[in-house]
Amino acid sequence: MTRWVMLADLDRCVGCQTCTAACRHANATSPAVQWRKVLDIEAGSYPDVSRTFVPVGCQHCANPPCMHVCPSTATRQRADGIVTIDYDICIGCAYCDVACPYQARFKVDAPRFAYGDTALQNETEREDPRRIGVSQKCTFCSDRIDFGLANGLTPGLDPRATPACVNACIADALHFGDIDDPGSNVSRLLREQQHFRMHEEIGTQPGFYYLYGKAAAKAPATGATSALPKTTGKLRATGVEPWHQRHWDWKAAGNFICGGAGSGLFVFAALADLRLGTSFPLGWVALALVALGLFLVLLKIGRPWRFIYVLRQPQRSWMAREAWIAGFLFPFAALATWLDRPALMIPAAVLALGFLFSQAMILRESKGIPAWRTPRIVALIIATGLAEGAGLFLAAAAMLPSLASITELAAVVALMLAAARAWSWRSYLRGLRVEGAPAHALGVLERFAPWFLVLGLTLPMALIILALAAPHAVLFTVAGLCIAGAGADLKFILVTRAGYNQGFALAHLPERGRGISLPGVKPGWVAQ
Amino acid sequence: VHDVETIWDAACRAASAEITDGAESQGLDWFREHGLRVKPFPRLQWYLYPKLVECGLRFEQPYQERLFRIGKELERRLHEQGIAWWDKQLEEYAPLPHWRDLAGLWEGALARHFDVRIGDYPFWLITARSMQYSWGANVGIQLIKEVADNVAGHGKVVMNNAAADRLGIADGDLVEVRLPLNRTKGRVMLCEGIRPDTLLMIGQFDHWATPFAKDLQAPSMNALMPMLLELTDATGSSADLVKVSVHKLGSMP
Numbered sequence: 001m002t003r004w005v006m007l008a009d010l011d012r013c014v015g016c017q018t019c020t021a022a023c024r025h026a027n028a029t030s031p032a033v034q035w036r037k038v039l040d041i042e043a044g045s046y047p048d049v050s051r052t053f054v055p056v057g058c059q060h061c062a063n064p065p066c067m068h069v070c071p072s073t074a075t076r077q078r079a080d081g082i083v084t085i086d087y088d089i090c091i092g093c094a095y096c097d098v099a100c101p102y103q104a105r106f107k108v109d110a111p112r113f114a115y116g117d118t119a120l121q122n123e124t125e126r127e128d129p130r131r132i133g134v135s136q137k138c139t140f141c142s143d144r145i146d147f148g149l150a151n152g153l154t155p156g157l158d159p160r161a162t163p164a165c166v167n168a169c170i171a172d173a174l175h176f177g178d179i180d181d182p183g184s185n186v187s188r189l190l191r192e193q194q195h196f197r198m199h200e201e202i203g204t205q206p207g208f209y210y211l212y213g214k215a216a217a218k219a220p221a222t223g224a225t226s227a228l229p230k231t232t233g234k235l236r237a238t239g240v241e242p243w244h245q246r247h248w249d250w251k252a253a254g255n256f257i258c259g260g261a262g263s264g265l266f267v268f269a270a271l272a273d274l275r276l277g278t279s280f281p282l283g284w285v286a287l288a289l290v291a292l293g294l295f296l297v298l299l300k301i302g303r304p305w306r307f308i309y310v311l312r313q314p315q316r317s318w319m320a321r322e323a324w325i326a327g328f329l330f331p332f333a334a335l336a337t338w339l340d341r342p343a344l345m346i347p348a349a350v351l352a353l354g355f356l357f358s359q360a361m362i363l364r365e366s367k368g369i370p371a372w373r374t375p376r377i378v379a380l381i382i383a384t385g386l387a388e389g390a391g392l393f394l395a396a397a398a399m400l401p402s403l404a405s406i407t408e409l410a411a412v413v414a415l416m417l418a419a420a421r422a423w424s425w426r427s428y429l430r431g432l433r434v435e436g437a438p439a440h441a442l443g444v445l446e447r448f449a450p451w452f453l454v455l456g457l458t459l460p461m462a463l464i465i466l467a468l469a470a471p472h473a474v475l476f477t478v479a480g481l482c483i484a485g486a487g488a489d490l491k492f493i494l495v496t497r498a499g500y501n502q503g504f505a506l507a508h509l510p511e512r513g514r515g516i517s518l519p520g521v522k523p524g525w526v527a528q
Numbered sequence: 529v530h531d532v533e534t535i536w537d538a539a540c541r542a543a544s545a546e547i548t549d550g551a552e553s554q555g556l557d558w559f560r561e562h563g564l565r566v567k568p569f570p571r572l573q574w575y576l577y578p579k580l581v582e583c584g585l586r587f588e589q590p591y592q593e594r595l596f597r598i599g600k601e602l603e604r605r606l607h608e609q610g611i612a613w614w615d616k617q618l619e620e621y622a623p624l625p626h627w628r629d630l631a632g633l634w635e636g637a638l639a640r641h642f643d644v645r646i647g648d649y650p651f652w653l654i655t656a657r658s659m660q661y662s663w664g665a666n667v668g669i670q671l672i673k674e675v676a677d678n679v680a681g682h683g684k685v686v687m688n689n690a691a692a693d694r695l696g697i698a699d700g701d702l703v704e705v706r707l708p709l710n711r712t713k714g715r716v717m718l719c720e721g722i723r724p725d726t727l728l729m730i731g732q733f734d735h736w737a738t739p740f741a742k743d744l745q746a747p748s749m750n751a752l753m754p755m756l757l758e759l760t761d762a763t764g765s766s767a768d769l770v771k772v773s774v775h776k777l778g779s780m781p
Binding site: 014015016017020021024025031032034037038039040042044045046049051114115234236238239 | 678690
């Protein structure tokens with residue numbers, strides 16, 4: 001077998017960005033779309049300071065999260081390990097963008113040119129309209145590799161068969177080759193030098209290795225002590241710390257808000273239907289909410305006319321599963337509501353729960369966003385969806401005379417679910433602090449926490465107690481809306497404010513040229 | 529960390545021990561008194577000089593001697609024309625230049641010409657070329673700016689963390705860098721790898737009038753460089769060096 005990998009020697013990289021320029025030029029990417037780039041990290045305190053340059057880009061993981069989440073099968077993995085994108089299939093949902101822990105995905109929604117609105121001749125000739133509105137990333141210059149192999153050349157050794165960034169490297173810091181061949185250049189370098197891979201703890205098994213000194217020099221030689229302290233001291237890492245994901249905006253949040261509340265509401269409409277033996281318009285309202293959420297997603301994706309491709313990969317992608325479940329939920333639930341058959345409402349409610357679970361798993365599988373990928377997000381999203389549904393049901397029950405008999409019960413259930421959601425939220429936040437998270441994400445969530453508890457639990461609890469003591473429909477309605485509103489607010493904050501990506505981290509911070517390294521760094525993170 | 533005196537003392541002892549094969553070892557005080565120490569060097573080991581002399585060949589003198597001769601020739605030509613205002617620069621045509629207080633030269637010139645207390649201008653402002661802008665014309669290429677922005681410091685006023693702390697300046701703050709002659713603005717990038725008394729502005733782009741380059745808005749020390757004869761060296765040029773003050777204009781947006 002063949003497994004192509006890239007190596008970056010941190011002892012040699014001088015941060016010239018020639019690889020970045022070569023990649024931009026070879027692949028004709030738009031301005032600011034850098035499939036390959038070099039980070040600039042400064043560590044230490046004056047006058048003992050080191051500076052490290054770190055090439056980054058797609059790591060062509062053996063276990064690529066971007067491929068697993070892709071609903072359309074646009075992202076695939078070749079037998080030689082290269083992760084590819086089919087621009088003709090990609091729907092531009094940017095799920096891969098939030099799933100990638102290496103910030104290696106790019107999506108350009110409109111043509112961009114180097115000098116304003118007018119394309120230069122080379123930009124006109126090299127523009128690829130297929131890339132607009134879809135995901136794009138480093139291909140390891142697979143066209144060059146394939147050309148080389150077809151002509152008997154060795155990738156990594158012959159420039160015509162080697163990625164442009166490696167060819168361009170002025171410091172001989174980038175290397176490319178077959179790690180499955182023990183005699184290859186990369187296998188030899190990995191034997192001779194110490195190395196690590198980025199974010200290995202996520203389980204992606206990257207195909208990109210960082211070299212940081214001779215293997216024999218694991219301990220500093222006598223007399224060769226580092227001039228640097230044994231801690232990294234201060235760290236300047238602009239562009240290295242996590243930044244907020246750029247593609248899932250309020251429309252994506254709208255899908256989680258409407259989809260969660262809608263599916264939760266449908267569950268309670270079905271339960272009420274079962275108890276009272278008759279159907280209510282709430283089922284239609286619930287379905288309308290779910291539909292609105294999906295419509296918002298349609299507005300968000302880069303290639304809306306390809307939306308049907310979302311169904312292509314239910315084997316792996318929770319987004320595809322969500323779409324499939326929605327495909328069953330709408331006709332089945334509509335039929336049940338229309339026929340007024342309580343017995344049909346329950347299976348439809350199970351589908352609604354499946355839809356809600358899918359939404360939770362969509363966030364859970366977003367491996368590039370630490371505040372989303374934590375296992376506790378699943379319980380939180382489900383509890384929130386059910387609490388939102390119960391809140392909306394309570395608000396409606398207080399207003400509809402036909403549901404008056406179960407209003408108090410609905411209030412108690414809504415309150416219990418709001419309490420369960422608050423407990424789940426507390427557990428989620430505590431888990432994030434223990435697991436570690438981007439400082440900004442944690443800051444956003446911790447600032448939001450008191451408001452969420454007041455609006456989502458304390459205030460509705462007070463209103464419901466008041467309403468139970470002195471029944472008043474408006475109090476129940478306001479309490480229900482508070483519970484639902486807090487849930488919506490939580491998801492909005494989670495998606496559009498706390499969606500900080502993984503950022504970059506180094507397991508070792510080498511002191512260039514000395515064969516000595518400082519402890520690893522993870523800029524912009526709290527704990528772990 | 530050793531002080532400067534200790535380091536020089538050790539260097540003097542090591543050097544004198546080396547040229548006497550360990551027989552003697554003189555410290556900094558000895559060198560302060562005597563200036564230099566030499567050891568015999570057989571004429572036979574002088575590269576090609578003995579052979580060239582023996583063959584009666586014409587050849588160029590060593591660089592230092594040529595420099596001295598050229599300086600003398602230039603001095604005579606200038607004086608023949610009654611030009612004396614270049615005499616200071618002519619002193620640089622010396623085979624072995626003496627140490628000069630360059631910092632004092634700059635500080636004194638600025639204080640005299642702008643009638644300022646030099647202590648009010650506590651920072652040395654310097655510039656540097658970067659790999660990305662190795663060729664001046666690169667400044668008009670969008671791709672070069674894009675990749676240069678990946679390297680810390682481009683388009684910013686690079687400043688030491690501790691020095692900025694003392695002035696209440698944070699990373700990203702807008703500052704004005706002043707000399708009585710002029711002023712320039714830029715956003716601060718804090719850095720540990722720069723001396724606390726020094727500011728750095730990479731590149732000098734404010735003179736460009738061509739598209740793209742004219743809109744870079746990068747801080748530049750061009751505008752702050754005084755053209756003073758006493759700061760002009762024998763090549764007709766001057767070091768990109770000036771003393772300035774820094775003032776915070778606004779916080780990071």
